[in-house]
Amino acid sequence: xxxxxxxxxxxxxxxxxxxxxxxxxxxxxxxxxxxxxxxxxxxxxxxxxxxxxxxxxxxxxxxxxxxxxxxxxxxxxxxxxxxxxxxxxxxxxxxxxxxxxxxxxxxxxxxxxxxxxxxxxxxxxxxxxxxxxxxxxxxxxxxxxxxxxxxxxxxxxxxxxxxxxxxxxxxxxxxxx
Numbered sequence: 001x002x003x004x005x006x007x008x009x010x011x012x013x014x015x016x017x018x019x020x021x022x023x024x025x026x027x028x029x030x031x032x033x034x035x036x037x038x039x040x041x042x043x044x045x046x047x048x049x050x051x052x053x054x055x056x057x058x059x060x061x062x063x064x065x066x067x068x069x070x071x072x073x074x075x076x077x078x079x080x081x082x083x084x085x086x087x088x089x090x091x092x093x094x095x096x097x098x099x100x101x102x103x104x105x106x107x108x109x110x111x112x113x114x115x116x117x118x119x120x121x122x123x124x125x126x127x128x129x130x131x132x133x134x135x136x137x138x139x140x141x142x143x144x145x146x147x148x149x150x151x152x153x154x155x156x157x158x159x160x161x162x163x164x165x166x167x168x169x170x171x172x173x174x175x176x177x
Contacts (some may be wrong), residue, residue, distance in 0.1 A: 031079065033147035034082070035082050040088055046145075046175050081106065112168075122175050124164070128167065134158070
């Protein structure tokens with residue numbers, strides 16, 4: 001079975017990393033997953049970020065300092081942002097701009113609701129991927145499983161991202177519901 005471009009990319013990335021560990025030239029992972037905030041627009045039954053009384057929010061200056069150190073000291077190849085929901089992180093545009101300026105690929109894991117203030121679509125479309133957990137589009141089921149935002153608003157955000165050439169990928173979180 002021929003591999004897709006993505007599978008070739010992943011295989012080369014993993015091979016490069018393993019060779020670096022073997023020959024001692026790499027001690028840091030090529031990819032990071034960073035939770036930006038506990039803030040979220042939903043109240044998902046499978047998650048507890050929204051229940052936390054004190055919402056953790058990663059300090060932008062500290063994150064930038066860390067990313068610059070990692071970039072200098074290793075071969076950082078990508079960063080995945082999660083949360084809560086990265087769309088609820090007030091400095092998301094600044095983070096995406098850093099990635100564009102430094103040519104470091106990034107991706108986002110989100111529930112897909114993108115309020116007007118949340119993200120600049122020109123920067124968002126630079127994400128390698130935007131992985132969206134979309135378990136339902138029926139309002140009643142969505143409200144029961146995800147809560148918070150309306151399914152129609154999520155679908156509107158997905159359509160807007162797609163209209164702006166964002167690489168939206170859909171996934172499902174399985175629950176008892």
